[in-house]
Amino acid sequence: MTGPGPMDGLAFWLGSWDCTWEGGHGSNEVTLELEGHVIVERFTALEPEPFTGLSVSVPDASGERWRQTWVDSTGSYWAFVGGPQPDGTFVFATPEPVDADRLYKRMVFSEIAADGFSWRWEASPDAISWEQRWAIAYRRRGTTR
Numbered sequence: 001m002t003g004p005g006p007m008d009g010l011a012f013w014l015g016s017w018d019c020t021w022e023g024g025h026g027s028n029e030v031t032l033e034l035e036g037h038v039i040v041e042r043f044t045a046l047e048p049e050p051f052t053g054l055s056v057s058v059p060d061a062s063g064e065r066w067r068q069t070w071v072d073s074t075g076s077y078w079a080f081v082g083g084p085q086p087d088g089t090f091v092f093a094t095p096e097p098v099d100a101d102r103l104y105k106r107m108v109f110s111e112i113a114a115d116g117f118s119w120r121w122e123a124s125p126d127a128i129s130w131e132q133r134w135a136i137a138y139r140r141r142g143t144t145r
Helices: none
Strands: 015-021 024-033 038-047 051-059 066-072 077-084 090-093 104-113 116-124 131-140
Touching: 077 104
Parallel strands: none
Antiparallel strands: 015 024, 015 131, 024 038, 038 051, 051 066, 066 077, 077 090, 090 104, 104 116, 116 131
């Protein structure tokens, strides 16, 4: 099987990361697996509320959009679609409202550089106006900024 590869769009995410947010910290290991066709994320939140999560991301046949599945130790399961945006961000969003709260959810990767990026978790009742729920600063392990 050949086709678009993860170097188109999500290559910046590969690596070992230290993650910090207001009141907490954790780590994330993001690797290229299954003969270079799948990006696997292993996230660990250490404080203040420890949990772990796992995602798998693959490009669709066009190579322009991505699909991701997320699961975690709290029992959450979400399926996302997304890709690079004209403003330089990378966005994954649920295509329909999810969970008991019936909200759209999305992740926004921004300020992407070789040694780090910003990540936000947002929710919306209409997929038009978004409210930030969590913001994480990612720093590549072994680098300073």
